Amino acid sequence: NAGVMQNPRHLVRRRGQEARLRCSPMKGHSHVYWYRQLPEEGLKFMVYLQKENIIDESGMPKERFSAEFPKEGPSILRIQQVVRGDSAAYFCASSPGIQGIYIQYFGAGTRLSVL
Amino acid sequence: AQTVTQSQPEMSVQEAETVTLSCTYDTSESDYYLFWYKQPPSRQMILVIRQEAYKQQNATENRFSVNFQKAAKSFSLKISDSQLGDAAMYFCAYRSPSGSARQLTFGSGTQLTVLP
Numbered sequence: 001n002a003g004v005m006q007n008p009r010h011l012v013r014r015r016g017q018e019a020r021l022r023c024s025p026m027k028g029h030s031h032v033y034w035y036r037q038l039p040e041e042g043l044k045f046m047v048y049l050q051k052e053n054i055i056d057e058s059g060m061p062k063e064r065f066s067a068e069f070p071k072e073g074p075s076i077l078r079i080q081q082v083v084r085g086d087s088a089a090y091f092c093a094s095s096p097g098i099q100g101i102y103i104q105y106f107g108a109g110t111r112l113s114v115l
Numbered sequence: 116a117q118t119v120t121q122s123q124p125e126m127s128v129q130e131a132e133t134v135t136l137s138c139t140y141d142t143s144e145s146d147y148y149l150f151w152y153k154q155p156p157s158r159q160m161i162l163v164i165r166q167e168a169y170k171q172q173n174a175t176e177n178r179f180s181v182n183f184q185k186a187a188k189s190f191s192l193k194i195s196d197s198q199l200g201d202a203a204m205y206f207c208a209y210r211s212p213s214g215s216a217r218q219l220t221f222g223s224g225t226q227l228t229v230l231p
Contacts, residue, residue, distance in 0.1 A: 041223060103162060
């Protein structure tokens with residue numbers, strides 16, 4: 001029973017390149033959340049998606065960042081034209097989306113380093 | 116907006132002793148969920164314990180228990196019989212009960228060191 005799978009675990013990009021982070025939720029989970037953790041800080045919410053829908057993107061920077069959760073395949077967090085300030089750990093969490101089942105299960109994160 | 120405050124950036128405890136980590140939060144909602152997550156050096160976020168605000172009884176999971184004081188908006192974590200494997204960063208988190216605001220709001224964390 002696989003947990004939330006994120007890949008890659010580590011990603012190195014040069015300034016101006018694109019970063020694509022992938023998240024496969026737990027089996028049966030239809031809700032995905034992305035969080036960002038800057039060094040020495042707690043996790044900050046970025047975006048909440050259900051299959052084919054963005055429900056809440058209030059924590060996502062307006063430019064260069066986008067997220068999707070297609071009908072088939074993993075959720076993708078995409079960062080265009082990365083800058084040094086994007087260096088962080090990005091965590092994905094999933095939940096079943098069933099009323100009353102509210103726990104979020106986290107992946108191991110992707111650590112993005114921008115050179 | 117809800118906020119979560121962890122006022123202890125670092126704590127230490129002797130192995131086999133008990134330690135309490137503090138967490139306070141600010142909300143205008145009457146119903147919500149509270150969590151403690153653990154982040155060891157592997158950086159994996161692991162759920163330690165959860166509490167529903169409508170439940171008066173404090174949650175317990177083996178050596179981990181909480182002291183939930185709803186009126187004071189306080190949610191502390193007690194670790195009994197501390198083990199070396201408990202060393203980690205601990206995050207307190209808040210979640211609204213329903214609607215679109217289902218994201219977790221985290222505190223800044225408490226780094227726990229367990230001394231042998």
